[in-house]
Amino acid sequence: MTDTTELWLIIVALGLGSFGLRFAFLGLVGDRAMPEWVLRHLRYTAVAVIPALVAPLVLWPTATGGEPDATRLAAAAATFAVGYLTKNVFAAMGVGATVLVSLSLLL
């Protein structure tokens, strides 16, 4: 576990960094136009970073010591499928959680 000083260092640095990212264009660019290629890359930030973050956690869960696990794979697949088909984040979370808990209890 990270100690208290380091933890607050993380919190403050993340706070300043996040504010910096949010303020970057709003505060400093104002009405000036940005290069199209920058915007084009920024458009795909969320859709690249979040799946990249999740993929290893789904295939090699920490809780099983990195061994693929049927329950977690099924829950992940259900969550993704519902999110993709319904475009509803909340429904996807609900279905994923239900699959995870019921399979954990059954298997």
Add this chain to the structure above:
Amino acid sequence: MAAGTAMSSYWRGVRDGLPFLAVVGPFAMLFGVLATEAGLAVHETMGFSIVVIAGAAQFTALQLINENAPTLVVIASALAVNLRMAMYSASITPHLGPLPLWKRGIAAYFLVDQTYAQSILDYEKNPDQTTSEKFAYFLGVMTPICPPWYLFTFLGAVLGESIPPSLGLDFALPIAFLAMVGPMLRTPAHRIAALAAVLLALAFAWLPYNMGLLVAGLGGMMAGAQAEVRLGIKL
């Protein structure tokens, strides 16, 4: 501009922001619970939600703290997850850019996925609004989203202490993120970006301290941008 129109813009924003409470409440509570499980005190958990105020970045930081990643890696990875905020900032600048600096500062602090998405939707639908009306609307949308983010984090942190480590709780975070991925895959370019990022993340998972995330994130962004150009996608 009359104060009356700003007030009505504010309340219109509150009304439009209200449905997001159903997503923000459970998500904030989940953060509170997981942070407590990870050994954070209630005031530290609240520090995260008030100072950082960014769901995905907070969960990322928490995950890496759990893995005992070095402080710098935690900060860099969580900020990488938050890079999209710069895009939101860029996208909302034509609407809120003329505001005085301190108001732009307030807007920047409260610029999160939901406030951004709802506000930009409204600005495009009702382009005749004054800057003051747009700002009032933004603050209205923020009202049922951001203060509840603090409140529900607190509830989760307090209740989390009484929740025993249960089946599959370690997997709540991947589920929460995965739920957000499906709705993001709007165009072929988005799907290509996500696919490239996933493949790169798995291929570079051997890199120490989750550096594979940064490689995969950048690679996915480049794949998406390339696909957009080559497929001639209109956004």
